Amino acid sequence: MSIVIEILKKNGIVVNGQSPSDIQVLDKRLYDRILSHGSLGLGEAYMEKWWECEDLGGFFYLICRARLEDTVNPLQILPHIIKARLFNHQAISRAFNVGRAHYDIGNELYMKMLDKRMVYTCGYWKNAKNLDEAQEAKLDLVCKKINLKSGMKILDVGCGWGSLLKFAAENYGAKGVGITVSQKQAELARELCNGLPIEIKICDYRKITGFFDRIVSLGMFEHVGYKNYKTYMKVLAKCLTDSGIFLLHTIGGNTSKVTTDPWIDKYIFPNGMIPSAKQITAAAEGLFLIEDWHNFGPYYDKTLMAWHNNFNKNWEFIKEHFDETFYRMWKYYLLSCAGAFRARSLQLWQIVLSKNGLESGYDSIR
Numbered sequence: 495m496s497i498v499i500e501i502l503k504k505n506g507i508v509v510n511g512q513s514p515s516d517i518q519v520l521d522k523r524l525y526d527r528i529l530s531h532g533s534l535g536l537g538e539a540y541m542e543k544w545w546e547c548e549d550l551g552g553f554f555y556l557i558c559r560a561r562l563e564d565t566v567n568p569l570q571i572l573p574h575i576i577k578a579r580l581f582n583h584q585a586i587s588r589a590f591n592v593g594r595a596h597y598d599i600g601n602e603l604y605m606k607m608l609d610k611r612m613v614y615t616c617g618y619w620k621n622a623k624n625l626d627e628a629q630e631a632k633l634d635l636v637c638k639k640i641n642l643k644s645g646m647k648i649l650d651v652g653c654g655w656g657s658l659l660k661f662a663a664e665n666y667g668a669k670g671v672g673i674t675v676s677q678k679q680a681e682l683a684r685e686l687c688n689g690l691p692i693e694i695k696i697c698d699y700r701k702i703t704g705f706f707d708r709i710v711s712l713g714m715f716e717h718v719g720y721k722n723y724k725t726y727m728k729v730l731a732k733c734l735t736d737s738g739i740f741l742l743h744t745i746g747g748n749t750s751k752v753t754t755d756p757w758i759d760k761y762i763f764p765n766g767m768i769p770s771a772k773q774i775t776a777a778a779e780g781l782f783l784i785e786d787w788h789n790f791g792p793y794y795d796k797t798l799m800a801w802h803n804n805f806n807k808n809w810e811f812i813k814e815h816f817d818e819t820f821y822r823m824w825k826y827y828l829l830s831c832a833g834a835f836r837a838r839s840l841q842l843w844q845i846v847l848s849k850n851g852l853e854s855g856y857d858s859i860r
Contacts, residue, residue, distance in 0.1 A: 498525045505560035507553065515552035517545050537757035537830075541822050550826065551799065554833025561839075595764050597654075597676035600815050604655070606808035607801050612655040612686075615713035615743060616794040616842045620860070625800040628793070633661040636710055638859050639786070639846055640739045642666045646707040649673075649733060651699050652714025656683030656692065663690040671704070673697040675717075702729055707738050715744040719767050720752050723777035731781040731849060739848055740782065745794070746771060746841040762827050768840065782847035785856035791841035798832035 499509050508516045519525075521544035527535035539545055547553045608614055609629040617628025618635050636658060642648065644667030650659050653672025662668040669691035674680050675698060683694045699718075709730055718726050734740055750770040753759075759766065778784065805812065805824060813821065834840045846856065 498528055501562065505562065506556050514549035515547065515556055517547045517553060519545050521545070532756065534756040534760065537761070537823075537826055540826050541819055543822070550829035551795075551832040551836065554830045555836045556833075558834045558837035558839040596762065597674075598678045601655075601678050601682050602815060603805075603812055606812055607805045611657040611661070612682075613657045614654050616790070617797045617800070618790065619793045619796050620790075625797070625804075628797065628800075629657075630661075633658055634665070635859065636712070636741055636743070636844070637662055637666050637668075639844065640708045640710065640741050642668055642708055644668070647671075647705075648708040648710065649702070649704075649706040651702070651709065651711040651730070652717070653679075653683060653694065654712070655679055656687045656694060658710060658712060659683075659692045660687050660690060663687070663692055668708075671695065671706070673699065673702065699726060700729055702733055704733060705735055706733055707735055709734050709738065709740040710743070711741070712743040713745070715742060716763070716766050716768060718769075719765065720750075720769070720773055723769065723773055727777045727781045734849060736849055739785075739846060739852075742774070742843070742845045742847065744769060744774075744843055744845075746774075746789075746791075746843045748839065748841070758827070761823055771843075774843075774845065778847060782849060783851045784845060785848055785852060786844075786846040786858045788844040788846075788858070788860065789841050790844070791835055791838065794835040794840070794842045795832050798828050798835065802828040802832070 502509060502517070506515070507513075510516070510518055521539070524539050524544045527539050527544070531538070604612060604614065609617075609625045611626070611629055611633070613629040613633065616632070617625060618632035619628045620631065622628035622631050640648075642662060646666075646668050648659065648662055648668050648670040650656075650670060650672040653659060653674050656672055659668075659670040659672050662670060671693045672683060673695045674683070675696065677696060680694050680696050687694065699714075711730075715726070730740055745768050747768040747770050750772050751768070754763070754767050775784070802825065805828065809821060816824075831840070835842070848856075
């Protein structure tokens with residue numbers, strides 16, 4: 495018990511203290527659970543009301559800023575590392591797991607939590623005053639970065655509810671194909687894109703066929719897995735025309751890893767993994783030339799806080815489909831991630847790639 499208290503105190507967190515980012519311990523078994531199960535135990539204990547914190551985002555900002563994850567007993571994560579080395583957790587046979595576990599839990603939740611266009615990736619807050627503006631600015635930024643023109647055919651890998659394709663069709667005259675591993679996403683995307691030259695497919699990226707002038711992937715690469723990064727790049731290079739442009743929008747990690755946080759893996763994104771810059775460049779080598787690399791990770795803190803505010807504000811409607819344990823789990827997910835981006839433990843990268851290098855060069859757009 496004293497070890498945990500001392501470590502937290504050393505990094506600005508007082509057990510049962512007065513600051514909003516201090517934790518209030520309601521069950522003293524929490525200390526042993528943290529020492530024996532690390533981040534998984536901490537998250538599960540919160541779900542079970544063993545502890546509270548007024549400002550979860552601030553708490554995780556301090557945890558991540560102090561890099562307390564580096565103090566975890568290696569024996570706690572060793573089984574996860576061994577499994578990751580031995581098995582391909584993102585194989586085709588498991589590709590649809592995250593769709594069922596995360597995206598298929600109900601469109602109603604996402605309709606209440608996200609912006610009016612239902613964009614489930616980081617917004618672009620440079621000149622935005624609210625979430626709707628930030629997400630529209632992000633979609634427009636993507637279209638500008640890939641130099642999208644009327645009549646071009648675009649592929650959206652991990653298209654969500656079709657927000658990017660719909661925006662591109664309505665504002666740039668593009669036509670497109672979107673793929674998702676979520677049945678419910680596909681159903682609503684088809685409804686939202688009805689009447690536009692857009693096709694939505696339920697499909698793993700390894701099954702993509704055809705040729706496209708432009709390819710985008712927003713927030714999907716986190717589901718690919720380090721064993722498949724090269725395959726992913728090969729598939730997209732094969733589908734992109736020689737003069738085409740590919741934009742990869744992904745959360746990024748500061749170091750190369752082969753596993754994800756155990757709590758996130760169990761409760762939020764099964765089989766997910768955050769790539770590092772080294773892993774991305776190694777996968778792209780020999781297939782793509784990097785034209786531009788844009789980091790706006792701090793904007794994800796603002797995006798996640800906006801999602802949490804919407805989630806909290808609309809809980810009376812959302813709770814018709816979920817219980818209080820889900821409420822605490824989802825709150826923990828959104829605010830712990832917000833704290834991690836605030837601490838710069840996680841990044842958000844938009845990477846523009848071409849197959850042979852754009853002959854006239856590339857003008858970076860911000």
